Amino acid sequence: MKLFCFLLLFCNALVGQNQYPKDYFRSPLDIPMQLSGNFGELRPNHFHAGFDYKTQQREGLSVYAAADGYVSRIKISTFGNGKTIYVTHPNGYTTVYAHLQKAVGSIQELIKRRQYEEKAFEVEIFLKPNQLVVTKGQLIALSGNTGASEGPHLHFEIRDSKTEFIINPIFFGFDSFLKDTKKPQVTAVYAFPLDNKTTVNQSLRPIPINLTLQKDGTYLADPVLANGKIGFGIIATDTDDVSFNKNGVFEVQAFYNGTPTYGYQFGTYSFDEMRYINVLIDYARYKKSQQRIQRLFRTTPFDLSIVKTDESNGVLSVLPNLSGTYRIEVADFFNNRTLITIPIAYDEKAAVIPKETTPSNYFIKAKKEYMFEKDNWTVTFPANTFYNDFDLNLSVANKVLTLHDDTVPVHSNFTIKVQDSTHTALEKEKMFLGRIEGGRISYNTTTVKENTFTTKVKILGKYGLVLDNVNPVVSIGKPIEGKWITTQKELKLSIYDALSGIKSYNAYLNDQWILMEYDNKTRLLTHDFSDGVVAEGANILKVIVVDQMGNSTTFETHFFRSQIIK
Structure with a gap:
C-alpha cells in the first residue's frame, strides 16, 4: 500500500503537467531563449519563481505580452522584482514580467502619472479588466536590471490567477524553445x-x-x-x-x-x-x-x-x-x-570522526513556545518558529545579545525586547535594534515605548541597540552649480546612509516635486528631463534625503538649461 500511494502521488504530478495549454503563450522576447535561472532553482530563502531570460548582457530589449489579456497590476520597487508588470489572461493565468528598465506606451504613461500624483518613485497600481487591454505580441516594456537583479535579464512567471500559485513555464510548451540533451x-x-x-x-x-x-x-x-x-x-x-x-x-x-x-x-x-x-x-x-x-x-x-x-x-x-x-x-x-x-x-565500528559541537545552554523543541529573560533582554519564540529541535546558545555580553548563530534556519518571526534607561529621550528617538554581523549592522524596524525597544526578526545572530544620529550623504558626481547643462538628458545624484539606511527621498525643481528613480545597487537617484518639469534658463534643485531614524540631509544647487538644442 505504501508503494502504491507513493507512485500514485508521482503519477498525479505527471498527469498534472498535461492540464496546461501548450500553444497559448508566446515567448516574452524575440531572441532565442537562454536561461540564467530556471523554475525551482535554489535561492536564498526561496525557490526561484520563474524563468530568468538572458538578454545578451544588455538592457532595453523589447518585452512582449505572452498572450491577450489586460494589465492587472504594476509594481515599481527599489528592491525585489524592481519594475514589474502583471498581465491577466482570460484562460485563468497571469504572466509576470520583472526587473524591467521601463514600461512603454500607455502603461508607462499611467506609471509616470501615478508617480507624480503620489509624489513617489515606488508605486503599486491595481487595474480592472477594461482599463489597460493588451494583445498577444504587443510591446509592453523594455528589459532591464532593476530591483534585486544581479545583471541585465528578464524574470518571467506564470501564475494561477485565482490561487496565485506559481507554475513552471516549461509545462506551457516553453520546452519547445530549448534544446536539452544533457543529464543533470x-x-x-x-x-x-x-x-x-x-x-x-x-x-x-x-x-x-x-x-x-x-x-x-x-x-x-x-x-x-x-x-x-x-x-x-x-x-x-x-x-x-x-x-x-x-x-x-x-x-x-x-x-x-x-x-x-x-x-x-x-x-x-x-x-x-x-x-x-x-x-x-x-x-x-x-x-x-x-x-x-x-x-x-x-x-x-x-x-x-x-x-x-x-x-x-x-x-x-x-x-x-x-x-x-x-x-x-x-x-x-x-x-x-x-x-x-x-x-x-x-557496521558497528566505533566512530573515528566526532560530532560537531556547538556551544549551547538551552534545548529547543520546535513545536513549543519559549521565553528567555537575561539581564535586560527578553526573547520570545512562538511555537513552530523553528523547523527542528536543536541546542540553543543564548548569552549577553558587552550589551550585545547572542542568539546562537545563523546556521539554524528560522521559519517565522520571533520577538526581541531590551530595556534601556541609560540614554536620553532624544537619543532613544535615534536608536534601533540592529543585527551585528562582523563590522556590519543591519537595520530592523523597532518600536520604542518608554524604556523598552522591540523588534521582530527571522534571523538568529548577535543583536544590539544602535544609535544613529548621522545624516545621510548626498553627492553629485559632476558638479553643475551655475553651469549650462542643455545637452544632459538626465540629472544624477548619489545618496547613501551608513547605519539605518535610506527611508525617503524627495527632489524639487523650482519648488515643484520631480520624479527621481532610485537604484539601490548603485545608490543613484536619476531624473529624466523629458518629464518636462525643468524650466527654460535658471533652475534651482533641492533634494531632501531622510534615513530610518529621521536624520536628514538637504542638497541644493542651481543650474541653467535651454529646451532648445541647436
Whole structure:
C-alpha cells in the first residue's frame, strides 16, 4: 500500500503537467531563449519563481505580452522584482514580467502619472479588466536590471490567477524553445547520521560518499557502512544545450530496495511555501560553505507541497544482518536522468570522526513556545518558529545579545525586547535594534515605548541597540552649480546612509516635486528631463534625503538649461 500511494502521488504530478495549454503563450522576447535561472532553482530563502531570460548582457530589449489579456497590476520597487508588470489572461493565468528598465506606451504613461500624483518613485497600481487591454505580441516594456537583479535579464512567471500559485513555464510548451540533451550533474552525495549514536563510515557527522562512473553512464557509490537512522543528500545542477550555465534540477526521487522513499518535482507551489527551502537543504552547511545540499529525508514533517515521501520520511534504519541498495534519480524536464546506486550495510565500528559541537545552554523543541529573560533582554519564540529541535546558545555580553548563530534556519518571526534607561529621550528617538554581523549592522524596524525597544526578526545572530544620529550623504558626481547643462538628458545624484539606511527621498525643481528613480545597487537617484518639469534658463534643485531614524540631509544647487538644442 505504501508503494502504491507513493507512485500514485508521482503519477498525479505527471498527469498534472498535461492540464496546461501548450500553444497559448508566446515567448516574452524575440531572441532565442537562454536561461540564467530556471523554475525551482535554489535561492536564498526561496525557490526561484520563474524563468530568468538572458538578454545578451544588455538592457532595453523589447518585452512582449505572452498572450491577450489586460494589465492587472504594476509594481515599481527599489528592491525585489524592481519594475514589474502583471498581465491577466482570460484562460485563468497571469504572466509576470520583472526587473524591467521601463514600461512603454500607455502603461508607462499611467506609471509616470501615478508617480507624480503620489509624489513617489515606488508605486503599486491595481487595474480592472477594461482599463489597460493588451494583445498577444504587443510591446509592453523594455528589459532591464532593476530591483534585486544581479545583471541585465528578464524574470518571467506564470501564475494561477485565482490561487496565485506559481507554475513552471516549461509545462506551457516553453520546452519547445530549448534544446536539452544533457543529464543533470550530481557533484556530491552526502550520508547523514540522524541521531547521536548513529555512525556512517565511522563518522558521527555528515560525510561525502565517493562515486564512480560506470560504463552504462550511471554512478556507483562506495559502500555506506552504518548503524541506526541515516539519510542522504545531494548537490545537483542542470545544464541545457544552449544556456551554458548551471541551473536547478527538475525532479529528484530516491528508492530503497526498489521502494520509493522521498522525492520532489518543481512543478507548482505557493509563495507561502518558499521559506521551506531552508529545511529542504542542509542550511547549516549552506551558511558555512555556500553549498546547497538537497536533503532526501526530513526528521520533522513540513508543509512543502512538492515533497512526496513514505511513512519514514525518507529516513533509513540500518539494522544488524540487513543490507540494502539506495538509488537516487535526478532528472530534467526532458527526461535526461542521472542514476546513482549506493550499497548500504550494517557496521558497528566505533566512530573515528566526532560530532560537531556547538556551544549551547538551552534545548529547543520546535513545536513549543519559549521565553528567555537575561539581564535586560527578553526573547520570545512562538511555537513552530523553528523547523527542528536543536541546542540553543543564548548569552549577553558587552550589551550585545547572542542568539546562537545563523546556521539554524528560522521559519517565522520571533520577538526581541531590551530595556534601556541609560540614554536620553532624544537619543532613544535615534536608536534601533540592529543585527551585528562582523563590522556590519543591519537595520530592523523597532518600536520604542518608554524604556523598552522591540523588534521582530527571522534571523538568529548577535543583536544590539544602535544609535544613529548621522545624516545621510548626498553627492553629485559632476558638479553643475551655475553651469549650462542643455545637452544632459538626465540629472544624477548619489545618496547613501551608513547605519539605518535610506527611508525617503524627495527632489524639487523650482519648488515643484520631480520624479527621481532610485537604484539601490548603485545608490543613484536619476531624473529624466523629458518629464518636462525643468524650466527654460535658471533652475534651482533641492533634494531632501531622510534615513530610518529621521536624520536628514538637504542638497541644493542651481543650474541653467535651454529646451532648445541647436
